[in-house]
Amino acid sequence: MTLFKERLESSLTDAGMSKVKFAELLEVNDQNITHWISRNGVSKGKLFKAAKILNVDPEWLNTGTHSVKEIAEEYNPPNTDKTTLTAVSITGKIPVISWTTAGDWHEIASNLQDYDADEWIPAIGSHSAQTYALRIRGDSMEPTIPNGSTIVVDPAIPADSNRVVVIRQNGDTEATCKRLIIEGGKRYLKPDNPRYPILEMLPDAVICGVAVKIVADL
Missing domain, CATH: 1.10.260.40 (lambda repressor-like DNA-binding domains)
Known part of the structure; x- marks a missing residue:
């Protein structure tokens, strides 16, 4: 250590x-x-x-x-009407899905009961019924989100500036995870790791949810 x-x-x-x-x-x-x-x-x-x-x-x-924690909740509380969310998840668990599936999650979520995930993790705290989890690959969001950790993503949370979002754009089949920055009417995707460049959010971008928790081994 x-x-x-x-x-x-x-x-x-x-x-x-x-x-x-x-x-x-x-x-x-x-x-x-x-x-x-x-x-x-x-x-x-x-x-x-x-x-x-x-x-x-x-x-x-x-x-x-690192442990299970809220992502920037201490200083960036979600601007959400919590009456629209439910504290009940599917059998108390959240599906861990692929980055390709995350890109199409808005189409799959309506039939979530029929979705057969390879892995499930326990639900922690309140979240919408469309919530899912992803395994982080790479270090572009370090030190906030370590490589190999798991993030919990809730599509019902508004994608406000400075929130960490899962997003698909530029015709990609896979989604990616970046911090959304809104400045001067423009939107940018910022890696927390300064070694990676800030990208402009493209017109075809689809926000697939807001990351709300990190699950990592101690």
């Missing part, structure tokens, strides 16, 4: 931010950060704000581990 100092330095590098700027945004001084490094973790009062500034999972930042 990595040390907090290593995770902090890695996150600062990915964010292109200095420790001085980080401390300024967090409204602390250098001594606070030095103290966190010596105790190998952020104080609870500043943890979520620090994670938001660095755009990382707060649990990973503080402990180096």
Whole structure:
């Protein structure tokens, strides 16, 4: 497991931010950060704000581990009329589907009871009946969503700016996972990993749902 100092330095590098700027945004001084490094973790009062500034999972930042968590829910609560959702899933489980199937999920979801998924995961929390899960392939959404983890996707959640969405475009048969950015009337698809380029959302794009949870091994 990595040390907090290593995770902090890695996150600062990915964010292109200095420790001085980080401390300024967090409204602390250098001594606070030095103290966190010596105790190998952020104080609870500043943890979520620090994670938001660095755009990382707060649990990973503080402990180096991932678990089931809401994606950016702490600072990006879904703008959803929850009366339109149901807390009851199919036999209490969510189907894990392929990225190709996700691209056509809006057509399959109406017959969800007849869909024979190869794998199911337990339902956690409230979600719509069309909710599904996907295995992440690749590192374009790291550190927010690690390669190999599973995301839970709810098509009933509005795709607001800064939400992580599953989307298909450019005639692709497979969907992909990116962060939706809406600026100046235009829509962009932003990987959380800065090594990958930001893409413009094309006219033929179909949003297949909003990622609401990550399931990963500790």
